[in-house]
Amino acid sequence: MVDVTPKTLTVEITGEPTKIGSFTKLLKPFGIKETAKTGVTALTRGHKTL
Secondary structure, eight states: OOEEOSSOEEOOOOSOHHHHHHHHHHHGGGOOOOOOOSSSOOOOSSSOOO
């Protein structure tokens, strides 16, 4: 967990593409708003998306 608010959850996951894909599929019903899958990334905290 990177950040948790009453409306959002920001997670960081590393590993093989199949592991990441499985995790993404697991969370899809919750309404993923944004993903970043490569290199160094920057994500805002809270309910705003980049």
